[in-house]
Amino acid sequence: MNIDEQLTLLGRGVEQIFSLEELKRKLSLKRPLRIKLGMDPTAPDLHLGHTVVLRKLRQFQDLGHIAILIIGDYTARIGDPTGRDTTRPVLDGDQIAANARTYLDQAGKILDMSPGKLQVRPNSRWLAQLSFADVLRLTGQITVQQMLHRENFKKRLAEEREIMVSEFMYPLMQAYDSVVIEADVELGGTDQTFNNLMGRQLMEKQGLDKQVVMVLPLLVGLDGKDKMSKSKGNAIAITEKPDEMYGKVMSIPDNLMVNYFDLLTGLPADRIRSLVDVSQTHPRDAKDILARIIVENYHDRDAANAASTEFRRRFSEGQLPTDLETKTVSEATLGIIKLIVQAGFAPSNGEARRLIQQGAVTLSGRKIEDANEQIAIEGELILQVGKRRVCRVVRG
Numbered sequence: 195m196n197i198d199e200q201l202t203l204l205g206r207g208v209e210q211i212f213s214l215e216e217l218k219r220k221l222s223l224k225r226p227l228r229i230k231l232g233m234d235p236t237a238p239d240l241h242l243g244h245t246v247v248l249r250k251l252r253q254f255q256d257l258g259h260i261a262i263l264i265i266g267d268y269t270a271r272i273g274d275p276t277g278r279d280t281t282r283p284v285l286d287g288d289q290i291a292a293n294a295r296t297y298l299d300q301a302g303k304i305l306d307m308s309p310g311k312l313q314v315r316p317n318s319r320w321l322a323q324l325s326f327a328d329v330l331r332l333t334g335q336i337t338v339q340q341m342l343h344r345e346n347f348k349k350r351l352a353e354e355r356e357i358m359v360s361e362f363m364y365p366l367m368q369a370y371d372s373v374v375i376e377a378d379v380e381l382g383g384t385d386q387t388f389n390n391l392m393g394r395q396l397m398e399k400q401g402l403d404k405q406v407v408m409v410l411p412l413l414v415g416l417d418g419k420d421k422m423s424k425s426k427g428n429a430i431a432i433t434e435k436p437d438e439m440y441g442k443v444m445s446i447p448d449n450l451m452v453n454y455f456d457l458l459t460g461l462p463a464d465r466i467r468s469l470v471d472v473s474q475t476h477p478r479d480a481k482d483i484l485a486r487i488i489v490e491n492y493h494d495r496d497a498a499n500a501a502s503t504e505f506r507r508r509f510s511e512g513q514l515p516t517d518l519e520t521k522t523v524s525e526a527t528l529g530i531i532k533l534i535v536q537a538g539f540a541p542s543n544g545e546a547r548r549l550i551q552q553g554a555v556t557l558s559g560r561k562i563e564d565a566n567e568q569i570a571i572e573g574e575l576i577l578q579v580g581k582r583r584v585c586r587v588v589r590g
Contacts (some may be wrong), residue, residue, distance in 0.1 A: 197221050200257055204408075207250070207457050209384055210432045212407040220406060229254040230377035230405070232317075232368060233301075234266035235293035240300040241429040242488070243413040243422035246457045247381045248304040250410060254379070255306045257508040260313060263301065264371050265294050268318040272364050279456045298431055303492055318381065320374045321367055321551070331364055336392070341365070344388050365389045367542050369396040383412050385421070413457055418447040432492045437515075439492070440501035443485035448477045451484060459487045514576065515584065522590035523571055530567045533587065539579040554580045 195202065200221055201214070211217055220227055231251050233244070240248075250259045298314060305312055307457050324332075341362050342348055345437035350357050365388060372380060372393035382390045391406040397404040412421040415428025422429045430442045446454065455466045455572055469480040482502055489498035508515055521537045528536075531546040534555065547565045555562040556578045557569065569575070571589040578584040 195257070202256075204250070204253060206463075207246070207410060208408050209411045210387070210407075210409040212394065212409075216404075216408045217379065217408075227254070227378040228262055228375060229259050230262050230264060230372060230375060230380040231382075232266055232269075232371060232380075233297060234270040235290055235297050236270055237424055238293050238296045238480040239431040239433055240297060241422055241424060241431050241476060242458060243383075243415070243429065245304055245432060246410050246413055249458070250381055250408070251336065252305055261305060262313045262315060262375050262377065263298075263305070264375070265297065265314060265316045266368075266371075266417055267294055267316045268321040269364060269367050269371075272360050272367070285397065287307060303432060315371075315375060317367070317371050317374075321370065329363075332396075333363075335396060336366055338362075340392075340395075358422050365392040366396070369393040373397055373400050373402065374404050376402060378403075379406045379408060381408050381410065383421075384409050385412060410530065411453070411457065414453055415451055416442060416446055416523055418450060430488075436489045436493045436497040436501040437504055438582065440485045440489050440498070440505055443488055444481050445581065446481070446506060448481075449479055451477070454484055454488075458491075459484070461487075484572035504564060518584065518586050520586045520588060521577075522588055524590065525571065527568050527570050530557070530569055531565055533569055533577065534579060537577055537579075537587065539577070539583045539585075545573065549579055 197218060203219060204217075205211065205214075229251060231247055251263075252496070255261050266292050269289075294316070342351065344365075344455070347357055347361075349355075350572050361372065368389045369392040371377075373396055377393065377397075380390045380393055387407070387409050390405075390409070394404040394407060412524060415422035416430070417428040420426050420428060424431070430439055434442070444453045452466065452470050455461060455469065459466075461469075468474045469483060485505075486498040486502055489501050491507070504515065523533070523536060530550065531543050534540045534546040534549065535543060540549060550562055550565045553561060553563075556576075571587065573588075575587040
């Protein structure tokens with residue numbers, strides 16, 4: 195590809211570039227660029243929202259550049275204050291290490307892990323080596339006023355909510371990562387814009403060629419409102435089983451399809467336009483194509499086809515799944531809330547009660563409306579919560 199073709203490819207799905215002219219200049223250099231992506235291992239699973247920037251990183255790899263994946267095992271000890279109204283709890287070191295291992299395994303589903311194509315750099319290797327004098331020198335290059343431009347800091351200050359000094363350190367630590375690896379480009383979601391631009395500022399202060407920042411939009415979660423997040427319960431993990439992954443994609447609101455096609459697939463723009471145009475493609479058929487592509491990306495084509503067939507059989511024809519799981523309970527009678535929790539369809543009594551109130555629970559085809567109902571376990575019962583969670587219940 196020539197430079198303009200590369201810019202077209204790399205610019206797809208990108209919200210902002212700081213700056214386009216600098217990116218063009220760097221792409222003209224006669225060397226591979228160092229493309230940085232930082233990830234704090236604060237949870238064990240990656241979801242489709244994480245894959246948006248990982249896919250962009252892979253595009254750079256395919257153009258001959260070097261992906262540098264920063265595992266934020268040190269920054270995770272503070273936690274990114276982005277979008278937070280309160281200070282994050284401190285994570286346990288063992289949990290951070292365990293999460294980091296799973297991140298690498300899962301990132302390998304997207305990135306080219308070949309030697310020379312990827313460097314994995316835990317930032318504890320340099321951040322842990324800084325003396326207090328070193329830290330003071332870094333803080334002397336960033337002003338409090340710059341930090342208070344951050345929207346959530348500004349909000350917390352106005353509401354007289356506490357801001358820990360350690361939270362001011364987080365953007366500086368992330369910026370120092372860019373200095374150490376001499377990043378040419380840093381990728382991040384829109385919620386990382388402040389942190390990424392801090393890297394540009396610090397590199398310039400250190401006399402380095404400042405990194406280009408490419409900001410990508412956040413993937414909206416299954417609820418159609420908030421960004422995809424495991425803590426919000428609206429995420430699709432890339433480790434999910436094919437049937438579950440397919441079913442979740444089919445459940446997204448129709449208005450999210452453009453966002454998902456654009457950020458999660460490599461389909462050409464004109465093909466996406468035809469798929470989301472209801473005069474050309476029925477939304478159900480468009481979602482089927484989207485769900486198949488996503489399942490195939492993280493499993494394989496046979497798994498995607500099987501998941502599509504099973505979904506159609508279950509939901510179009512109203513049949514039970516072929517691999518219906520059986521849950522055995524010892525009690526002759528038990529409350530519906532306890533039954534839902536024992537079946538593993540809710541993590542707590544409170545969540546089970548909420549599901550009943552939402553009308554999401556049926557037992558052998560009968561909608562459960564009373565959260566205090568006692569269920570006699572006789573013969574075989576079919577418990578269904580929502581569209582995708584269903585099991586057979588017997589007494590044993």
